[in-house]
Amino acid sequence: xxxxxxxxxxxxxxxxxxxxxxxxxxxxxxxxxxxxxxxxxxxxxxxxxxxxxxxxxxxxxxxxxxxxxxxxxxxxxxxxxxxxxxxxxxxxxxxxxxxxx
Numbered sequence: 001x002x003x004x005x006x007x008x009x010x011x012x013x014x015x016x017x018x019x020x021x022x023x024x025x026x027x028x029x030x031x032x033x034x035x036x037x038x039x040x041x042x043x044x045x046x047x048x049x050x051x052x053x054x055x056x057x058x059x060x061x062x063x064x065x066x067x068x069x070x071x072x073x074x075x076x077x078x079x080x081x082x083x084x085x086x087x088x089x090x091x092x093x094x095x096x097x098x099x100x101x
Contacts, residue, residue, distance in 0.1 A: 001072040002039025004065040009037040011055040026050055042069065 012022055023033040026047055035041035043051070048066050052059040071088075075081035 001069055001076070004043065004062065004069050005037045005039045007062065007065055008043075008051055008055075011051075011057065012037075015055065022054060025054055039069075042066075042073075 008022075012019070019033045019037070020030045023030045026033070032041060036043050043066065045063075045066065048062050049059050052062050071085065075084055078084065
């Protein structure tokens with residue numbers, strides 16, 4: 001699963017930017033950005049907001065994809081992956097309700 005990297009590549013191509021132009025703004029080398037786009041490396045969480053700024057998109061959009069990729073990497077080989085995700089979803093809902101009170 002590489003939703004984050006695929007979205008970054010799509011946004012970069014829509015703006016007709018080269019990988020080296022984006023990599024420079026993130027203080028990384030071009031091969032590293034290429035690996036992120038291909039899903040061979042994971043971007044750091046701190047970089048998500050920089051990507052959002054560069055591409056003028058909502059940070060939540062990219063953060064959601066980044067987190068989904070992280071979760072998938074953890075549970076992909078587990079037989080109870082879907083159940084674990086459902087349990088986690090319920091906990092997130094419960095904690096959100098507690099915080100809003």
